[in-house]
Amino acid sequence: MYQMKRPWIWVAMLGRMVLNGIKETGTLALFAIRGxxxxxxxxxxxxxFWGSLLDIGYLSLPVVALTALFSGGVIALQSYTGMSQYHVNSAIANIVVLAVTRELGPVLAGLMVAGRVGxxxxxxxxxxxxxxQIDALKTxxxxxxxxxxxxxxxxxTFALPFLVLIADILGVLGGFTVSVIKLEFSPEGYIAATLNAVKPIDITIGLVKAAVFGFLIALMGCYHGYRSRGGAQGVGAATTSAVVAASILLLVFDYLLTDIFFAK
Amino acid sequence: MNQPYPKIRIRNLSKSFGSNYVLRNINMDVMKGTSFVIIGGSGSGKSVLLRCILGLMAPDSGTIEIDGKNIFELSYSEQAEKLQEMGMLFQNSALFDSLPIWENVAFSLLNGHRKNQPRANRAQARKRANRVLKLVGLDANNIEDLYPNELSGGMQKRVGLARAIASKPEIIFFDEPTTGLDPIMGAIIDNLIVDCVKKLGSTTIAITHDMASAQRIGDQVAMLYKGELIWQGEADKLMYSDNPYVHQFTHGLYEGPIKMEIKV
Known part of the structure; x- marks a missing residue:
């Protein structure tokens, strides 16, 4: 680096950071397009393809299922404690199903898969x-x-929507179980309220989100793996970057997609 | 011009990383069907030269012609075709550890870019792998379903050799074929290389710092020192060269013009 006077070194560093950021974005975009x-x-x-589909779709099922089941249950419990004072307990089914299909299903399943598969x-x-081995592939x-x-x-991209559909069902089941067994709601009433509240569009958009998340997770996993350098430590760093970047991107895109589809 | 045109012709090849010159004005010719060995110490640029010829790395200037065509002016698909005619044995064998031995050996038949040749089906590929494994002296029937990490280093080298020659390439590259093997296994691998090359009639380039190996497998030898080819000649004259650098290197002398750079 050139010798610089002190006040300017910060400008240089800032410039370098911006340039690196742009370069990185470009590399990633090219990688995604090539892929x-x-x-x-x-x-x-x-x-x-079939191997990855099995690994992502089938072998992630237990993790995603348990996450969804307990998240649905905890939402029912939390909204009950929050709402019992206003006597609007009937809204619990409503809250559970919308939270799960619109947000928690895709986001939690995505985060779990990012940790596992990414x-x-x-x-x-x-x-x-x-x-x-990658050079060997080329030769x-x-x-x-x-x-x-x-x-x-x-x-x-194919596996995540499938996982999220399962997560949606189990999340609602979790809320139902807690509401019926612990909070003593009538099962018929809960199911009727759920069916009344959920629209096909909620589920569909959740599944679209899931497909985008799946693409992002695999992209981050492959991209950071592909760029790793320097032995075991490099691979470790790549793994960390892949999970962190996938999780953050997932939440950013969740916001963006929600803004596009739901905010009217 | 009675001289036949060389299979590989390198002119004025230079490559630097930052201000560090790794290759300077390399000129070399490899005739068809001969074996060319490049010797040199660690960090002399051997690997970079090999990667340039393979097209895994782009040089800063200069040309590499294979069969009279500059490989850096080829289109993407022409480049893939050229690679189809090349095989490479990596220093660490670089076997695909997620695939069984036979799939490693038959990899290019199953997955590679194959112009003018139909893709092999799995049964055919397996038969071919079996034959090639026997060719390199392995007990094919017993090991073809094992995974690379279940084999010893010497056996992995043999599998690597089998993979490199399975598609009957016209040019084969060897990156330190005997490094990490005991002297007897080294000699065995060298003999296998000579045998296989003779049978296939391929042109080969090997890099090594094992003098015995260089003389066993090479017709022509060149020495690379600080990015420059400082000596070229017949393999059997290597040990009697009066070039002080070559003399020091081939005899492994402490005293001489080559000072090992300890500083980074």
Whole structure:
């Protein structure tokens, strides 16, 4: 770095940060486009796709199911303590179903999958990078983006909506169980209130969010893994970055999508 | 011009990282069907040179011609075709640890870019892998379903060699083929390399700092020192060179013109 007078060094550092940020965004965008566009160029690596789909969709089920079940239950409990003083207990079913389908289902399932799958992708691809396996792919005339990234992006985009649908059902079930058993609501009344409150559009938008989240999680996992350098430590750092970046991006996009779809 | 045109022709190749010159004005010719060995100490630029020829890294200036075509002017698909004609044995073997041995060996048949050749089905690919594994002296029937981490280093090297030659490449690269092996296993691998190359009629480039290995596998040898090719000649003249650098290096002498740089 050039020698600079003290007051200006901060300007230089600020400039460097901005430039790095722009560069990083550009690299990421190119990576995402390359990953996505390869869907349309054969060959498509179906084995990797089915493997990832199984890993993301099926093996994440227990984690996502438990998260949704307890979150639905806790919302019922919390809104009951908050609302019993106003005698509007009938609103509990309403709150549970809207909170779960619109927000908690996609966001919590997304965060759990980011921790489980995003980290695993970053670690696997990162290890392949630092042990030259990605170079080996190139020398075997296989495009590493097409082979490693594209099937994972696609699998996560398909798997997340499916997981969220399960999370929606179990979240409502959690709220129902707590309300009926602990708060002694009538089951028929609760179900009627739930069906009355939820609209298909709520669920659909939740699922659209889920697809976007799935894409983001896989993108972050692959991107940070692909860029890891320098052995075990590099892979560890990549894994952390993948999970942190995926979680933050997920919440940012959650806001943006909510703003687009619900705020009128 | 009675001289046949070289298979690989490198002219004025230079590469630097920042202000650090790694390769300076490299000129070399590799004739078809011969074996070219590049020797040099750690950090002399051997690996960078190899990565440039493979197209994994772009040089700052200069040309690399394979069959008379500059590889940096090829289109994306032409480049993929060129890679299809190359094989590489990595220093750490770089086997895909998520795939069984036979899929590693048959990888380019199953997944690689294959122009003018139909993609092999799994049964065919497995048969071919079995044959190639036997060619490198492995008990193919017993190990083809194992995973790379279940094999010893020497066996992994053999599998790496099998993977590199499975698609019958015209050019094969060896990155320190004997490093990390005991002397006997080193000699065995060298013999395998010579054998396989003879059978396939391929052109090979190897980098190594193992003098015995260099003489066993090389027809021509060049020494790289601080990014420059300081000596080229027949392999059997290597040990009798009067170049003081080569003499010091080949005989492993402490005294001489080469000072190891300890400082980073």
């Amino acid at each position: 996505f566009i390869n869907i349309f160029y054969p060959p498509f690596y179906w084995r990797i 980290a695993a992708m970053a670690a696997e691809i990162g290890t392949m990078q630092v042990t030259n 075997l005339s296989t495009n590493p983006i097409k082979y490693l990234v594209t099937p994972r992006l696609l699998a996560a």
